[in-house]
Amino acid sequence: MEGARKIEDLIYYQVSEYKMRHGEGIHLYDADGRAYIDCASGTFNLSLGYGHPEIVKAMREQADLLVHATSTFRTEPVDRLVRRLVAVSPPNLTRVHLKVSGGATANEGAVKMAQVRTGRREVITLFRSHHGQTVLTTAMSGEAFRRAPFPTLVAGITHVPDPYCLRCFYRQSPDSCGLLCAERINDFIDHASSGSVACIVVEPVSGSGGNIVPPDGYLAALRRICDERGIVLVFDEVQTGIGRTGHMFAADHFGVRPDIITTAKGLGGSGAQVAAILTSEELAGLDGEYHSFTYGGNVLAAAAADKTLEIVSRPEFLAHVRAVGAHLMERLRDLATRYPRIGDVRGLGLMIGLELVDRDGRPDTPLTLHLAHRGMDHGLILRTSRYGRGNVLKIRPPLVITTEEADLLCDRLETLFAAEAT
Known part of the structure; x- marks a missing residue:
């Protein structure tokens, strides 16, 4: 009888409809082969990304x-x-x-x-x-x-x-x-x-x-x-x-x-x-x-x-994190000038948060959750603050992210905001 039940009914905790197959670097791939940039580094525990050789x-x-x-x-x-x-x-x-x-x-x-x-x-x-x-x-x-x-x-x-x-x-x-x-x-x-x-x-x-x-x-x-x-x-x-x-x-x-x-x-x-x-x-x-x-x-x-x-600990590694983090912050702050629903951009290195607000400047949790959910359609895995009760999108990709990949992440974020946060 258990074989007839959906796996979602057997797993004690809640799972999404996405089934993942493999990962490489900053990307996680689903069962259909679609790639997602993981902006959360798993649960912030994949500091060197998926499958670092x-x-x-x-x-x-x-x-x-x-x-x-x-x-x-x-x-x-x-x-x-x-x-x-x-x-x-x-x-x-x-x-x-x-x-x-x-x-x-x-x-x-x-x-x-x-x-x-x-x-x-x-x-x-x-x-x-x-x-x-x-x-x-x-x-x-x-x-x-x-x-x-x-x-x-x-x-x-x-x-x-x-x-x-x-x-x-x-x-x-x-x-x-x-x-x-x-x-x-x-x-x-x-x-x-x-x-x-x-x-x-x-x-x-x-x-x-x-x-x-x-x-x-x-x-x-x-x-x-x-x-x-x-x-x-x-x-x-x-x-x-x-x-x-x-x-x-x-x-x-x-x-x-x-x-x-x-x-x-x-x-x-x-x-x-x-x-x-x-x-x-x-x-x-x-x-x-x-x-x-x-x-x-x-x-x-x-x-x-x-x-x-x-x-x-390699001499160039942390310098790379600081450089790519500064580049990401610059691009995200530029994004905030064009999308007033971004009330603040803050962080250090590759630990960055986008605080989302309503038109009166108050915390906007519904918009934050909506963007995180819709992010998957734009090839982005996004997590939010306070376990879904907050108004901050977390941008914490693996530390091995390149400048080119950071630009791709920002391009996808801009497409997401253009479609969902105007």
Whole structure:
């Protein structure tokens, strides 16, 4: 009887009508052979695109030797990956925890490390933030809709306004606000928390929340607050890390050293499941029985991640990301001059967002969803902010995109806007 049911009725989660067959570079091909430019790099985890030949070769060679071994044992791919991660991380981050299975468990582990180190329990995160979908990271994420279905979530999370200058919570102007969005965190600690704050967890550029780039000085202000109050500063670089912003980590772009960086997604290059927590020496010491997962430190994934870091570390690679990202931003800002429904173009490197507005300048979620849906007809795979509740189209193609491919992406976007957003 099950064979008579549609596959859509058997898969627990919702799937689209498109069936994909293979991928190459920035393109994903459906069962009919039609090519789509993937503007979302899978789920932002295909940093080097589909089937990068060096990643595939590294995984094939490793698969012939060893796919998995318990992390109790050392293996050459894990040893290489740990050394390479330390080498490319901010200088104060000298410890690598690989026994996590994704970005959410990396973020949860970072909180545990901060709690053990400080002896405190509470966590501060931002409005619109997204840190994962475990029980703890669901509670941490700054969106009410994420928490709404669940009657029991972790207590001790304080959400504070994010540095969203276009729609400032405090109705201030960036040139005169004195970074109120950072300074007021002191008030939240004093009056909204219990005073027992272990860590502040922040995405240097918001991922799901709308590609919000903080104003100059904001992250440095967070560093100062944490130093003054003995709070651990955690950068969730699950989406911003491994070259996405044109630097190995967004921390490098902003010139701020957090106490912990979490990384995942793009670390796998062409889709390997791998994540890591990078910490300072002061955060070392969380015993294994408190945070370790069976497939953390997987040998096959470590081989892929090591090769990914080797590629992204090449002298010309990040310069290429910055150059193509600047070219894309220039073209998209030009597009915005001709299509007033684009209210803002913002981003770093190849992490770009188009904020869509109605004719009165208000967020236009229906138009955003419509364009993302119709994008497939124009050969574009587009994702939107806030899991379909936001008004930002995300433009985050694989980092290997060429200038010519970036122009093709923009040409298709312009055709889409001409047809659907006039």
